[in-house]
Amino acid sequence: MNKSVVQVSVAPVRKEPSDAAEMVTQLLFGELCEVLDTNKQWNKIKVEYDNYEGWVDSKQILNLELDKFSLFSQKTSYIIEPFNLLIYKNQPFPVTIGAEIHHLSENNIFELSPNHKFIVEENLNNQKLDKNKLLEIAFKYINTPYLWGGKSPYGIDCSGLTQMVYKIAGYQLPRDAYQQAEVGQVLSFIEESEPGDLAFFENEEGKIVHVGIILPSQKILHAHGRVRIDSLDYTGIFNLDLNRYTHQLRLMRRII
Numbered sequence: 001m002n003k004s005v006v007q008v009s010v011a012p013v014r015k016e017p018s019d020a021a022e023m024v025t026q027l028l029f030g031e032l033c034e035v036l037d038t039n040k041q042w043n044k045i046k047v048e049y050d051n052y053e054g055w056v057d058s059k060q061i062l063n064l065e066l067d068k069f070s071l072f073s074q075k076t077s078y079i080i081e082p083f084n085l086l087i088y089k090n091q092p093f094p095v096t097i098g099a100e101i102h103h104l105s106e107n108n109i110f111e112l113s114p115n116h117k118f119i120v121e122e123n124l125n126n127q128k129l130d131k132n133k134l135l136e137i138a139f140k141y142i143n144t145p146y147l148w149g150g151k152s153p154y155g156i157d158c159s160g161l162t163q164m165v166y167k168i169a170g171y172q173l174p175r176d177a178y179q180q181a182e183v184g185q186v187l188s189f190i191e192e193s194e195p196g197d198l199a200f201f202e203n204e205e206g207k208i209v210h211v212g213i214i215l216p217s218q219k220i221l222h223a224h225g226r227v228r229i230d231s232l233d234y235t236g237i238f239n240l241d242l243n244r245y246t247h248q249l250r251l252m253r254r255i256i
Contacts, residue, residue: 002035003069004061007107007110009094010152011061013054017042023149024054025160025175030100030110031060032072048073050163050175062112066070066232071078072102077124082140082153086110091224095122096152097140098164131256138213140163144227158223160210162198171255177211184253190218190234197254201236201247210247212237222247 006027012019017039025047027033032048033056042055064072079099086093101110101120110118129137140153141164147155151164159177166173173180179198187193193214201210212222212232218231224239224246231238237247 003064003066004033004035004043005064005069005072006031006033006060007062007116008060009096009099011048011056013045013052013056013149014084015054017044017055019057019189025052025149026062026151027056028099028152028212029095030076030102032064032069032100035061035063047175052175062116073104075102075126077101077104077126079093080125080137080140080168082125083137084122086122088117088155093118096154098151104201113170116145125168125170130169131194134169134196134256135215136212137168138221141165141227142221142229145196146223146225146227156223157198158210158212161223161227162213165213166255171256178208179250180211181208181253187252187254188251190232190249190252192250196256197252199232199252200250202250203248206250208250214252228237 006029009029012023013025013027015024033045035043035045037044043058044055046053071207077087079095079097082097084095086095101124104110104120108120110120144153144156150156151160155181155199163173185217195214195216199212199214200208203209212220215221218232219229221229230240234243236249239246
């Protein structure tokens with residue numbers, strides 16, 4: 001199986017090998033994956049970080065030698081500002097918050113291959129952050145439009161938001177809300193929650209379909225139409241624009 005790295009700002013990962021297929025998630029610049037299969041211009045991949053599978057355009061990833069893949073896997077730094085420019089072949093190269101930089105040289109060169117070298121002069125994080133710093137990361141996504149399968153400030157979904165915020169802060173979460181609801185310590189009462197904890201919400205069938213980040217003063221940051229702040233109580237999320245409840249609270253979890 002080939003090991004690969006994403007060489008574009010944002011790469012859609014699709015359910016089937018077609019541009020018209022559902023986008024199930026995204027890969028950001030520098031993310032690592034394993035190629036499982038090929039179909040013409042499409043590669044079926046498994047994301048190294050969360051084992052998510054789907055199809056990507058083969059032009060958007062670059063094969064890596066195993067020794068370089070191993071080196072990249074050892075330590076990762078994350079871009080922490082929403083929109084950034086690297087320099088590639090004397091041209092601007094846009095990347096977003098959450099883009100991954102591996103094994104940056106002393107002269108700020110990130111080398112994917114001898115023909116793929118990027119100058120990086122952006123703020124990076126490779127340390128575990130406390131909850132206050134985690135919330136600072138979360139607020140960088142405010143007003144990002146909702147996009148099913150999205151993980152970037154161009155568009156993001158609810159579990160993509162929580163996964164990316166925790167990832168940049170140094171903590172690993174699965175990709176989907178129902179998977180994230182299995183991680184961490186369960187909180188029995190909303191009064192026990194702290195800013196930075198996660199709240200999960202269910203549909204009429206009892207399936208967990210939504211997640212958000214708890215804020216101070218009984219507020220929640222979540223992706224619903226856009227990344228927004230609403231009120232949270234024991235019933236669920238009260239949308240301040242619609243003046244009604246939009247999500248029914250199921251449980252809360254503490255990750256940090």
